[in-house]
Amino acid sequence: MKNSFKAFVVREEEGQFVGALEQKQVDDLPAGDVLIRVAYSCINYKDALSVTGNRGVTKNYPHTPGVDAAGHVVTSSDERFSEGQAVVVNGFDFGMNTSGGFQEYIRVPADWITPLPNGITTLEAMSYGTAGLTAAQSIDELVQRAAPQGGPVLVTGATGGVGSVAVALLVKLGFTVHAVTGKEAEHDRLKQAGVAEVISRQSLLEETTRPLKKGLYAGIIDTVGGPLLASVIRYVQYGGLVTTCGNVGGAELTMTVYPFILRGVRLIGIDAVQLPITERERLWNHLANDWHLSIAEMVQMKALSDVPAVVKSLLEGTHQGRTVIEI
Numbered sequence: 670m671k672n673s674f675k676a677f678v679v680r681e682e683e684g685q686f687v688g689a690l691e692q693k694q695v696d697d698l699p700a701g702d703v704l705i706r707v708a709y710s711c712i713n714y715k716d717a718l719s720v721t722g723n724r725g726v727t728k729n730y731p732h733t734p735g736v737d738a739a740g741h742v743v744t745s746s747d748e749r750f751s752e753g754q755a756v757v758v759n760g761f762d763f764g765m766n767t768s769g770g771f772q773e774y775i776r777v778p779a780d781w782i783t784p785l786p787n788g789i790t791t792l793e794a795m796s797y798g799t800a801g802l803t804a805a806q807s808i809d810e811l812v813q814r815a816a817p818q819g820g821p822v823l824v825t826g827a828t829g830g831v832g833s834v835a836v837a838l839l840v841k842l843g844f845t846v847h848a849v850t851g852k853e854a855e856h857d858r859l860k861q862a863g864v865a866e867v868i869s870r871q872s873l874l875e876e877t878t879r880p881l882k883k884g885l886y887a888g889i890i891d892t893v894g895g896p897l898l899a900s901v902i903r904y905v906q907y908g909g910l911v912t913t914c915g916n917v918g919g920a921e922l923t924m925t926v927y928p929f930i931l932r933g934v935r936l937i938g939i940d941a942v943q944l945p946i947t948e949r950e951r952l953w954n955h956l957a958n959d960w961h962l963s964i965a966e967m968v969q970m971k972a973l974s975d976v977p978a979v980v981k982s983l984l985e986g987t988h989q990g991r992t993v994i995e996i
């Protein structure tokens with residue numbers, strides 16, 4: 670094992686946040702139970718916020734972002750993990766206020782680590798990443814309460830990281846999928862992915878006066894939040910389920926209580942950060958087996974040096990699908 674390794678480090682310089690490749694030493698890593706050689710990471714919206722100095726995500730700089738990492742154990746003081754074992758790390762404080770996955774080595778508490786099950790590689794794990802795990806959580810809530818024959822499921826933000834995986838999982842599981850996007854150029858690609866109907870985001874935001882609309886959907890997987898979530902809830906059938914996991918469209922939810930008290934609609938929040946390891950293991954087993962996707966077509970491969978460009982596209986809303994960083 671080499672003592673010096675490359676890392677993407679963000680520094681604050683005269684009020685600006687600048688990220689660049691640097692050399693770090695293993696001794697620079699925080700204390701932890703397990704040292705891991707990172708094979709792949711990936712980029713999420715939260716990483717973009719950390720790279721650009723959002724103090725709500727990362728309080729102190731210099732900092733190495735990356736809320737996801739997959740690789741192999743180098744050394745472990747915890748008997749649950751052995752040298753060479755394939756593992757994934759995401760959630761908890763990883764990559765936010767603790768040094769993250771945009772580097773060749775990480776050292777973390779054992780309780781933050783999920784062993785990768787047979788049937789999934791480190792590359793596939795990061796093709797899913799936190800976004801895929803969040804999508805799997807959402808789908809898991811849905812399939813416990815809804816069946817494919819119960820009606821279509823609507824996915825908002827369908828071309829984003831969580832949305833694109835959610836669409837693929839729903840199609841695989843036999844659901845009729847309707848997708849919301851603000852990107853007209855992506856309509857054909859969504860249809861090719863198995864989406865039955867693509868709906869313009871703007872059309873749903875224009876008519877918001879009626880507290881209830883025709884009950885069209887057995888469920889909704891929302892990745893956007895804000896006014897769009899408030900609008901689409903009105904279209905849920907009696908007893909339907911809505912999951913929500915994002916706030917890129919806004920953090921406030923302004924709506925009536927009628928979908929809840931007249932139709933019995935259930936709104937469930939999805940949080941992948943504090944998800945217990947036992948639940949992570951169960952969902953990764955789904956993704957490795959009965960929910961396994963051929964996900965390569967929705968993945969872009971990039972290098973650590975490409976992080977600033979990918980972050981820019983995420984913040985501008987032009988990013989599509991999943992981006993994996995080869996470490």
